[in-house]
Amino acid sequence: xxxxxxxxxxxxxxxxxxxxxxxxxxxxxxxxxxxxxxxxxxxxxxxxxxxxxxxxxxxxxxxxxxxxxxxxxxxxxxxxxxxxxxxxxxxxxxxxxxxxxxxxxxxxxxxxxxxxxxxxxxxxxxxxxxxxxxxxxxxxxxxxxxxxxxxxxxxxxxxxxxxxxxxxxxxxxxxx
Amino acid sequence: xxxxxxxxxxxxxxxxxxxxxxxxxxxxxxxxxxxxxxxxxxxxxxxxxxxxxxxxxxxxxxxxxxxxxxxxxxxxxxxxxxxxxxxxxxxxxxxxxxxxxxxxxxxxxxxxxxxxxxxxxxxxxxxxxxxxxxxxxxxxxxxxxxxxxxxxxxxxxxxxxxxxxxxxxxxxxxxx
Amino acid sequence: xxxxxxxxxxxxxxxxxxxxxxxxxxxxxxxxxxxxxxxxxxxxxxxxxxxxxxxxxxxxxxxxxxxxxxxxxxxxxxxxxxxxxxxxxxxxxxxxxxxxxxxxxxxxxxxxxxxxxxxxxxxxxxxxxxxxxxxxxxxxxxxxxxxxxxxxxxxxxxxxxxxxxxxxxxxxxxxx
Numbered sequence: 001x002x003x004x005x006x007x008x009x010x011x012x013x014x015x016x017x018x019x020x021x022x023x024x025x026x027x028x029x030x031x032x033x034x035x036x037x038x039x040x041x042x043x044x045x046x047x048x049x050x051x052x053x054x055x056x057x058x059x060x061x062x063x064x065x066x067x068x069x070x071x072x073x074x075x076x077x078x079x080x081x082x083x084x085x086x087x088x089x090x091x092x093x094x095x096x097x098x099x100x101x102x103x104x105x106x107x108x109x110x111x112x113x114x115x116x117x118x119x120x121x122x123x124x125x126x127x128x129x130x131x132x133x134x135x136x137x138x139x140x141x142x143x144x145x146x147x148x149x150x151x152x153x154x155x156x157x158x159x160x161x162x163x164x165x166x167x168x169x170x171x172x173x174x175x176x
Numbered sequence: 177x178x179x180x181x182x183x184x185x186x187x188x189x190x191x192x193x194x195x196x197x198x199x200x201x202x203x204x205x206x207x208x209x210x211x212x213x214x215x216x217x218x219x220x221x222x223x224x225x226x227x228x229x230x231x232x233x234x235x236x237x238x239x240x241x242x243x244x245x246x247x248x249x250x251x252x253x254x255x256x257x258x259x260x261x262x263x264x265x266x267x268x269x270x271x272x273x274x275x276x277x278x279x280x281x282x283x284x285x286x287x288x289x290x291x292x293x294x295x296x297x298x299x300x301x302x303x304x305x306x307x308x309x310x311x312x313x314x315x316x317x318x319x320x321x322x323x324x325x326x327x328x329x330x331x332x333x334x335x336x337x338x339x340x341x342x343x344x345x346x347x348x349x350x351x352x
Numbered sequence: 353x354x355x356x357x358x359x360x361x362x363x364x365x366x367x368x369x370x371x372x373x374x375x376x377x378x379x380x381x382x383x384x385x386x387x388x389x390x391x392x393x394x395x396x397x398x399x400x401x402x403x404x405x406x407x408x409x410x411x412x413x414x415x416x417x418x419x420x421x422x423x424x425x426x427x428x429x430x431x432x433x434x435x436x437x438x439x440x441x442x443x444x445x446x447x448x449x450x451x452x453x454x455x456x457x458x459x460x461x462x463x464x465x466x467x468x469x470x471x472x473x474x475x476x477x478x479x480x481x482x483x484x485x486x487x488x489x490x491x492x493x494x495x496x497x498x499x500x501x502x503x504x505x506x507x508x509x510x511x512x513x514x515x516x517x518x519x520x521x522x523x524x525x526x527x528x
Contacts, residue, residue: 076270076297077330084268092436094428095271095447096454096465102272103279103455110322111346113272114330121428146462154429154466170463252446252473253506260444271447278448279455286498287522289448290506 002038002066002158005059009073009082014046022071025134029141036161041065047073052085060125066157068125072132074117082129083116090120097128101140124155178214178242178334181235183221185249185258190222198247201310205317212337217241223249228261236301242333244301248308250293258305259292266296273304277316300331354390354418354510357411359397361425361434366398374423377486381493388513393417399425404437412477418509420477424484426469434481435468442472449480453492476507
């Protein structure tokens, strides 16, 4: 069964100063799209480069997640460090996902150019940074989710099926 | 009061072989957009990586500029080195600004794909590379200027107000 | 006369397990666009970082190619390593070409976001990664070919003329 990691990156949520709304928003979007069975592993970490990286490595190597979604920490503020922490553990960057997410968000708000999210591969795990706001999470995930099944096929992850009434996932590399 | 640095990168302009038209073009665009008070620090430097980097560090750390705009040196020619010199002094790259500027320019000229400009943060300073031609300066600045006030809010820079009759600046992080 | 290198990156094609269709597809597209005289140097290499890099260096420095097109090895699969091998030998990256190619492909297939191709300059050579599928080769080359003559002018390459009935190449830096 496919395992998916969700990492909320937020100083305040990690200290319990407010409720994490971003992680549940990612979860709700994934539940909406994914028809096949999956289980989730959830982390809430502060905006600390080493702690973010450590969560990604644990989810990839210990928990065997094929997909990890981070949320938060992708802006230009001093504490925003998620893209750097992600790049630290990636073996291959996939620049197209960040480009596509920014291009879609830019049609909504001009500040989308400030978003620094990246994506890439570590071993058999696809890692995608999403922004922190629930509205932006939905927009950005919609911009790239159709490519996730093909990426899973290419990196040898378990099968994932998206709801065809919501999104058409092109899968040229699917093994029958 | 907000301080803005303008760095013209050009071998010939720095030697006085021709008049710098790029720096004044940046200045004219900023004067058109910015309603709040600001003062400017201007440098003209040759296409030398160390000299460009040194100008950026001086404007950021000695002069206290919250925004630095460079113009010139962003193409593929042998002497074009502004993006590398900028990356040398950035702490965080903001890939979305370069992407957005190239996407806008590409609607005008197919050679926009050759433009290598980047942007990012050093300390409390946003640094943006613009191309050298006055026409491209106006197009590229228009593509990203609406995000500058929010970026200033996020990095703790002085307040900046753009002319709302020209551009709507989305400021979700403004402190009242 | 302009020299153009074509590098097919494929484990199976390099072992002769199947016919290389990608290299000939690149050649056919170049023959369609380029009116001026050119000669070609062709390599077929496995998905090995060192062998790809060595082919690029040889084509640039020994064969004097002004333009090198690679095809294949740009996806997220474990053996796909062409962008990294290319970056190893580039002096300047041109991010706009990869961005423009992905943006065009994304209008056709959602999996275009998984494409990692890059481009850039080594010495007096422009190197462009293209994907491996003949259909994607045509789409991606069409997205950037109009900028190639200007880039050649800027890096001091021999003159190249594209068929004006197919594409309008903007050449602001052409020496008369």
